[in-house]
Amino acid sequence: MPAYDDLMAFQRVTEALSQVAGRAGWDQEAIMPRGAAPQRAEEMAALEEVLHARRTDPRLGDWLREAHAPDAVADANLREIRRSYDRNRKVPAALAAELARVTSLAQGQWAEARAAEDAAAFLPVLSEVVRLRREEAAHLAEGGDPYDALMQDYEPGGSAEDMAAMFDQMRPRLVALRQMALDGPEAPRLSGHFPKADQLKLAEQIAAAFGYDFDHGRLDLAVHPFSSGSGLDVRITTRVDEADPFNCLYSTIHEVGHACYEQGVDGAYLLTPIGNGVSMGVHESQSRSYENQMGRSEAYCGWLYGRMRDVFGDIGVGSERDFYRAVNAVHSGYIRTEADELHYNLHVMLRFDLERALIRGELDVADLEAAWNERFEADFGVAVDKPSNGFMQDVHWSVGLMGYFPTYSLGNLFAGCLMAAARADLPGLDADLAKGDPSAATGWMRDKLQRHGALRTPTETIRHATGQKPSARPLLDYLDAKFSDLYGG
Amino acid sequence: MPAYDDLMAFQRVTEALSQVAGRAGWDQEAIMPRGAAPQRAEEMAALEEVLHARRTDPRLGDWLREAHAPDAVADANLREIRRSYDRNRKVPAALAAELARVTSLAQGQWAEARAAEDAAAFLPVLSEVVRLRREEAAHLAEGGDPYDALMQDYEPGGSAEDMAAMFDQMRPRLVALRQMALDGPEAPRLSGHFPKADQLKLAEQIAAAFGYDFDHGRLDLAVHPFSSGSGLDVRITTRVDEADPFNCLYSTIHEVGHACYEQGVDGAYLLTPIGNGVSMGVHESQSRSYENQMGRSEAYCGWLYGRMRDVFGDIGVGSERDFYRAVNAVHSGYIRTEADELHYNLHVMLRFDLERALIRGELDVADLEAAWNERFEADFGVAVDKPSNGFMQDVHWSVGLMGYFPTYSLGNLFAGCLMAAARADLPGLDADLAKGDPSAATGWMRDKLQRHGALRTPTETIRHATGQKPSARPLLDYLDAKFSDLYGG
Missing domain, CATH: 1.10.1370.30 (Neurolysin; domain 3)
Known part of the structure; x- marks a missing residue:
């Protein structure tokens, strides 16, 4: 089953890069020097760009069509890759990028507004986040319940x-x-x-x-x-x-x-x-x-x-x-x-x-x-x-x-x-x-x-x-x- | 100058990923848990695969042909990108991959052989490294001095x-x-x-x-x-x-x-x-x-x-x-x-x-x-x-x-x-x-x-x-x- 093997070889690199991105997040929260934040934001965005391109790579669609699962492990691997591929393909790239940009911005504004007990300063960006997530949910739900659609990322x-x-x-x-x-x-x-x-x-x-x-x-x-x-x-x-x-x-x-x-x-x-x-x-x-x-x-x-x-x-x-x-x-x-x-x-x-x-x-x-x-x-x-x-x-x-x-x-x-x-x-x-x-x-x-x-x-x-x-x-x-x-x- | 701007936007992501790879190397030497080494090797290889693809991306050739440098900074940026692109394109991908594999292996063998004062255990892999580097030098030198060709990576x-x-x-x-x-x-x-x-x-x-x-x-x-x-x-x-x-x-x-x-x-x-x-x-x-x-x-x-x-x-x-x-x-x-x-x-x-x-x-x-x-x-x-x-x-x-x-x-x-x-x-x-x-x-x-x-x-x-x-x-x-x-x- 060459399609399955090719798929898994490609996926393995994606998984490894995803671990790198996770550890960069760990570094940022645990030990990063304070002044590195602006550069780190670009590094995380670069990794995200690479990962998003891999997760929506059209070859995944071909491999998923051709691959057959001979056992439960392969079946589960295909299930997980298919879920990720379908999910990421449903969301327009521009919306995904906008969501990444706005939520990254919003986190900082939330932290500042919370420290200042200033709800009014937080509401505009929160409205924007909710608007974008609702838009994303509509793409993902395809007519179904939008909240259910969002839940799938956390609890399939x-x-x-x-x-x-x-x-x-x-x-x-x-x-x-x-x-x-x-x-x-x-x-x-x-x-x-x-x-x-x-x-x-x-x-x-x-x-x-x-x-x-x-x-x-x-x-x-x-x-x-x-x-x-x-x-x-x-x-x-x-x-x-x-x-x-x-x-x-x-x-x-x-x-x-x-x-x-x-x-x-x-x-x-x-x-x-x-x-x-x-x-x-x-x-x-x-x-x-x-x-x-x-x-x-x-x-x-x-x-x-x-x-x-x-x-x-x-x-x-x-x-x-x-x-x-x-x-x-x-x-x-x-x-x-x-x-x-x-x-x-x-x-x-x-x-x-x-x-x-x-x-x-x-x-x-x-x-x-x-x-x-x-x-x-x-x-x-x-x-x-x-x-x-x-x-x-x-x-x-x-x-x-x-x-x-x-x-x-x-x-x-x-x-x-x-x-x-x-x-x-x-x-x-x-x-x-x-x-x-x-x-x-x-x-x-x-x-x-x-x-x-x-x-x-x-x-x-x-x-x-x-x-x-x-x-x-x-x-x-x-x-x-x-x-x-x-x-x- | 859209070609220069496109080139620099692409290059900026490459530079950011290269910083990520460098920091993964730092992590490995300074603070990584011992048992993580096999996974880290795959993570580094995945990053290297992505970086190599970007450094030899054919679009770089197009941009480099079309871009014009309006000032000394742009001129220097183009010089550095061109040097990297030419260098990486001259080396066949299979040779680059083989070099990465063998040198990664050789480092471990060197450390073990050195600890055991066993020169004979080190020589076979060192011969292999020298053979591959000479082959690489021949590609890079294009008829010139092979040692000079290798020096360019460290001292242009x-x-x-x-x-x-x-x-x-x-x-x-x-x-x-x-x-x-x-x-x-x-x-x-x-x-x-x-x-x-x-x-x-x-x-x-x-x-x-x-x-x-x-x-x-x-x-x-x-x-x-x-x-x-x-x-x-x-x-x-x-x-x-x-x-x-x-x-x-x-x-x-x-x-x-x-x-x-x-x-x-x-x-x-x-x-x-x-x-x-x-x-x-x-x-x-x-x-x-x-x-x-x-x-x-x-x-x-x-x-x-x-x-x-x-x-x-x-x-x-x-x-x-x-x-x-x-x-x-x-x-x-x-x-x-x-x-x-x-x-x-x-x-x-x-x-x-x-x-x-x-x-x-x-x-x-x-x-x-x-x-x-x-x-x-x-x-x-x-x-x-x-x-x-x-x-x-x-x-x-x-x-x-x-x-x-x-x-x-x-x-x-x-x-x-x-x-x-x-x-x-x-x-x-x-x-x-x-x-x-x-x-x-x-x-x-x-x-x-x-x-x-x-x-x-x-x-x-x-x-x-x-x-x-x-x-x-x-x-x-x-x-x-x-x-x-x-x-x-």
Whole structure:
């Protein structure tokens, strides 16, 4: 099958260039000298120009027509290449270029306007981003739902209808649990001094224990922690707040979840279309399993309590149980990225409804702030005090990432399914976690899910790992049990 | 002139991609996780494929035919693009690919064979490299001298004949000075403990004082120090030996010289063919001016002596003069990169004669080690004890860098011309250096040379800066005065 071989040889170079572009992004966020920004923008645009030309190269169409898949791996490779080719060919080059230009501009304007709490300065460019993304969605949807069309970049096979059904199922139980927690006893707080170097050393040890391979990655600092790269070079970043060690530790565990997914993919898939995580939702299932389901479990918190006292001395809480309560404190805060497991999905629901309305043309950008503030007060019982605590807190919309937010909740849902299955297979899991050892669970995750990369679709990936169709029930049962124990009568 | 504009727009993307490739190389040497090497090799090959396609794109030929240069800048840009295009078109793609493959392989084999002191293990791949480079040289030379053809990649306009004449002029005076130094009093040696963190902090301060701009660069560690990048992101590396602080400090000053050249180029030339150093020889003129002519001057050593005692306490030498003698110790060592200013050019002459004979087919790879050892003993008075101290010490030949070595000596020669001119213009230079302040001289260098990038040819660049045709006399006079003072009767 020469067509398939030619296609894969061409694609391999594209994948390699895409890794280069990803690492240039890592460099920019993690270690680039400040003054290099204007040149870096040109370098990223040059790489994007090359990648776009390759992704829309007419030879891909010929090869895709002629190639036959003799096995499941080839079938999956063709599926991924076809999806990318069709997607990129549907969008006129001029529109793609305009979107790249405007979103790059918009991100800077968003950051400046947010720092100045100046919503009016942000709205014009946001309107432009929404207009262009709606135009793009119209090209992609070909008469179908425009929001669904945008979702495909992040969650292939996902739909707004499924997401809405998921949220409808989650919402009443989350709201009830949240109320119980807010009415319950106040959680203890850590106090003490947590030196940066000690936090980073502990974070490194924990990352390694969760299976992160430093021979194929590295840990650096960044303003917003992220994981980057696939295959043999998967880098993570974290941040440090000397007053709040949970920030560093749980950001690290979260990014380790993402990174272990990429590091865990079968080496035979290196630099092929299936040699990486299959979707944002499945990716987030890994980060949330590591961070929340394991890292914030009572068993692991028991171990971490002892470890933190070894490293930092007195940390202001007097028992493992109190430490567990501190880790899982429930507060009605403004900021999504600081939210507890109960509030987190409520934050996402708000964004999902608003961005869906924007893309469908049912909400004007001019009315977005008011809509946000009204909804936030209704859901969270607190009035938004300033744009940076409201609709301007996230970078996503400025860079055109509409259709992305629901994958965070989908990831939580998938994590619920996966960890319920893992716990059924691994009766000794809590005993291991109580010794600071998540390796049985991370090994389970690698074997059942991570090593397969994008071999199967997202839903099939979860079904293969768990033996069940994905559902919100395991997550809700987990949250119910955990927070009833912590806050219930 | 639409052809010129189209050409420059196309070229700008190529330049940006070339910066990306350079930074991927930096990453690989400075900070890449060990296990990422196989993937990185594919990423570098992918970038090289894209760059080679752009450098030989047939549209370049059309544009070059149609474009007219309205001014000196456009003229220089066309000169550089034409040189690259002609050069890359002359070499068959299959040969270029084979060279890339074999030299990449050979570098690893060289490193392994060198570590094992196993010359026989290195010779087959070296023969292959020499064979391919000779073949390439034949394509490039089109009947002319093959060694000259290879030199053009490193020193446009350079010729073996000119280099040989330069060495003939240098050799007798260097040999005489060297003998005087070896017969003279032994130089003092530093002793003490030089903690890594303190060395790096001092190196950073010195780098900044020499004009390195940390807002557009960064300093990291690497096994072999180097400078990388052009324009707004020029990074340097150094290494640290806790027993020998000169290793770190003078490596840093050397790389700062290279980096300041790149950082100093006029911002209007950013990402254009003239937006970088014009040749290896002119580049080396900057690193050697900074490292030797300034950094190892008696005035600067006086300041550095005090600074090092502030930082490290007792360093085992009792006066500024003894410190100056320690910095400029003359030894008949095996290793080029550790050589003093007198022996350095003798090392280069040996390599120049041997590699020229290899490329001309006058010396077989099988006879290289014997030829090296015979020549070394004749020139240095010491028998080579093992291959890593002999013909296998440098990476250059394994990666096909024949024609490169003479640019090191040319750089020393140019540095002699430049600093003689700078000293004539700046009578207070030594008084400044005695205060640890090289800014007048680095400012002179920026104004006279660095900011012009590759606007002029290498020889014209030196002539423009000094007002004189380049010659070995200033370097020889400088060495004569310095080492006669240090070691003469």
